[in-house]
Amino acid sequence: MKAFSQRRRSPLAVFALLVIGLLVTGGLYAVASGSVSKAQADETTQAVHGNAENGGKLFQANCATCHGKAAEGSDSGPSLVGVGAASVDFQVGTGRMPMQMQGPQAQSKPVQFDEQQTNDLAAYVASLGAGPSIPSAEELDTSSVSDEDLAAGGTIFRVNCAMCHNAAAAGGALTRGKFAPTLAGVTEKHIYEAMVTGPQNMPVFNDSNITSEQKKQVIAYLKHIEAQGSPGGAALGQLGPVAEGLFIWTAGLGLMVAFTIWITSRHA
Numbered sequence: 001m002k003a004f005s006q007r008r009r010s011p012l013a014v015f016a017l018l019v020i021g022l023l024v025t026g027g028l029y030a031v032a033s034g035s036v037s038k039a040q041a042d043e044t045t046q047a048v049h050g051n052a053e054n055g056g057k058l059f060q061a062n063c064a065t066c067h068g069k070a071a072e073g074s075d076s077g078p079s080l081v082g083v084g085a086a087s088v089d090f091q092v093g094t095g096r097m098p099m100q101m102q103g104p105q106a107q108s109k110p111v112q113f114d115e116q117q118t119n120d121l122a123a124y125v126a127s128l129g130a131g132p133s134i135p136s137a138e139e140l141d142t143s144s145v146s147d148e149d150l151a152a153g154g155t156i157f158r159v160n161c162a163m164c165h166n167a168a169a170a171g172g173a174l175t176r177g178k179f180a181p182t183l184a185g186v187t188e189k190h191i192y193e194a195m196v197t198g199p200q201n202m203p204v205f206n207d208s209n210i211t212s213e214q215k216k217q218v219i220a221y222l223k224h225i226e227a228q229g230s231p232g233g234a235a236l237g238q239l240g241p242v243a244e245g246l247f248i249w250t251a252g253l254g255l256m257v258a259f260t261i262w263i264t265s266r267h268a
Helices: 002-008 011-046 052-062 084-093 115-126 147-160 188-197 212-228 241-267
Strands: none
Touching: 052 115, 084 115, 084 188, 147 212, 188 212
16 A cells, blocks of 8 residues: 555656646647637638638728728727628628718718629638628528518517617617618628628627527518518608608698688789
């Protein structure tokens, strides 16, 4: 028993335990870093095979003035490290970036870059740090959405989005000159990217609060109500009975004024 105790306390045993501990720690670190590297590689691939080198050149020529030469940000623009390919695809793909002029928020306008250039920019920014990737075709496929899914998408939209975008997704005013834009005519991809990146004043809806399947339901619902049009005639901004009542009151008042003028002109 005494000899066994001495062997356990020998320097070789301590050295062996130290080596085993280092091997276990190194193995765990390799697995963790491998997962991160795979996620970053997957995101770059999700950027529709954009060329990061070409994207870097486009960035330096068109974006570095505001976002910094290394995309580290400046007084004129935020850092882009870690925003992901989806953020670039949304901002550039909708014409919001590069900004036409400084203002409360970037407004949509005709796009400046073609699809390949947008993909290149997305690949470059994705290479700077892991972030939301461009959604896959499977994530955007709403062909199998049922009526129950449409109803669920409508509920999710009304609970999380309607207070800014209007219950009919027509958009609405916010504070200090900002606004929530209309969602009519916005592509499925850009709606999804807006949810995962939170542009302007919009909160981020990642998969922990709205799952990928629920995002698909919301998109299907938005496209459904967009296809319905306005069966009652003029949409009047989709503001509901308030706008309709105001229109009736204004038109009625105008008719009364016109009738009064007509009456007085006859007596004159």
